[in-house]
């Protein structure tokens with residue numbers, strides 16, 4: 396729709412401390428009267444630091460990725476940036492609007508695809524889109540037309556007039572995205588949009604995201620899928636424990652890993668003498684032992700390193716049980732920064 | 740406040756209510772009609788209860804029908820929309836202050852409560868047959884009371900819907916709402932409690948008393964009822980109490 400100026404996102408020093416357990420854990424516990432919850436809790440105070448001084452800046456028109464493992468604080472970040480969660484400290488802006496102080500104008504600008512579909516179960520797919528348009532003041536004829544267009548684009552026409560209760564995960568996800576686009580948001584938030592999608596739907600989704608971005612929509616997506624970040628994002632920020640630990644284009648990030656390749660060895664034993672001989676191998680820039688007893692060699696080569704590694708291990712009478720070579724990737728970057736794999 | 744968004748949310752609730760029209764109608768009519776038939780027809784016709792009881796009972800039945808349908812229509816959807824599915828989020832993310840989402844729920848609940856009253860009043864009257872002796876000499880009172888009672892119902896629904904979990908809502912109805920109904924002076928006038936002076940004072944903390952006595956004062960003023968000042972005072976007080984408490988709970992539930 397028309398020529399519009401793209402809008403950026405900015406956050407400064409965001410901090411979020413939850414003082415109650417996540418809802419999933421709280422469900423089915425206790426008497427459930429939340430107005431007693433505060434008084435009933437013993438002295439011991441629960442504090443979950445979900446965001447710990449997180450700042451970020453997303454340029455207008457950019458596709459920006461937040462990459463991190465479960466519990467990193469990605470959804471909390473999206474919640475704060477979309478008025479759904481009040482930050483304990485820090486501020487955020489969508490365009491020039493302060494997110495917490497000017498919630499209504501901010502809500503007008505953003506579209507949100509939550510991690511878990513929160514579609515209105517009392518309505519049909521088409522009604523969900525049409526009512527969403529109505530909430531945003533889209534004129535009647537226009538919202539009917541746009542709903543039909545989105546249903547077609549997202550291949551939902553054959554189920555358009557049924558309640559969404561029986562929809563598959565992929566359909567719910569597509570409808571969620573269609574709904575977020577109904578009011579033509581300037582900034583689109585997608586929280587793990589492709590989790591649980593089959594590869595084909597994922598490709599369709601990526602196309603749709605790119606197409607929307609070309610029309611000037613700024614996009615912030617969260618993912619713990621490296622390929623997705625690599626494929627879609629102009630810049631990626633890696634978050635862990637509510638903190639940003641790296642930021643750059645996928646290329647820059649990959650280049651920043653010492654060596655680029657990671658050769659992960661599972662050895663019967665890891666005598667320090669052997670590790671220091673690995674370290675002196677040509678092309679090896681670092682050796683680290685990781686939590687589960689594996690040894691990571693950071694190097695500028697992958698497979699070419701193996702004969703040497705095998706020879707040294709043989710000489711030390713250490714059996715190699717498993718070898719995994721990873722090419723330069725964001726996954727390795729995460730491993731490098733945190734010592735943990737993204738999927739852990 | 741954004742009128743377009745507010746009205747669209749109301750239309751959404753009306754749309755869902757229309758879709759469930761038959762269920763809602765049965766739910767609204769079934770229990771009151773059983774009561775009306777047994778106590779207003781069988782017992783009075785057989786002479787076990789004096790026929791004047793009809794007029795005494797009808798206002799209470801209307802009050803209960805409005806209260807139950809209002810409470811239910813706000814509390815039940817809210818509980819599930821705030822629960823695991825978080826369905827309410829599409830409205831919380833609409834371009835309107837979240838407090839208005841709560842207000843919309845209350846208004847929708849009021850409309851349902853009023854509709855319930857409008858359905859139950861003539862039906863009950865018909866079932867009871869002659870001798871009810873309703874008087875419509877105070878139409879303004881009747882309208883005002885209907886507004887206050889429906890607001891009370893919706894506000895109680897708001898409090899319950901934002902404070903009680905899915906698993907406890909049934910328990911809540913049987914442990915809290917049911918006793919409130921029985922001690923709500925719906926089946927007997929407040930003055931009948933004068934033989935139990937302590938109880939008579941104690942039931943005054945029950946908002947349903949003011950609803951039942953209110954309709955009694957408007958529809959069958961010839962019977963004894965609470966003074967109008969007490970009725971209006973009680974209803975306004977409990978309306979404000981439950982609306983403000985419900986709003987607080989809603990806000991706490993809506994923002995993470």
Ligand SMILES: Nc1ncnc2c1ncn2[C@@H]1O[C@H](COP(=O)(O)OP(=O)(O)O)[C@@H](O)[C@H]1O
Nearest residue numbers: 413415416417443445465466467468469470471
């Ligand atoms: N509503 C909540 N109440 C309490 N704790 C929460 C809530 N939401 C998330 N958390 C906790 O905050 C941390 C960050 O969670 P989240 O933002 O959902 O991470 P991610 O989306 O990256 O998986 C986790 O430890 C999670 O358990």
Ligand SMILES: [Mg+2]
Nearest residue numbers: 469470471510
């Ligand atoms: Mg998440």
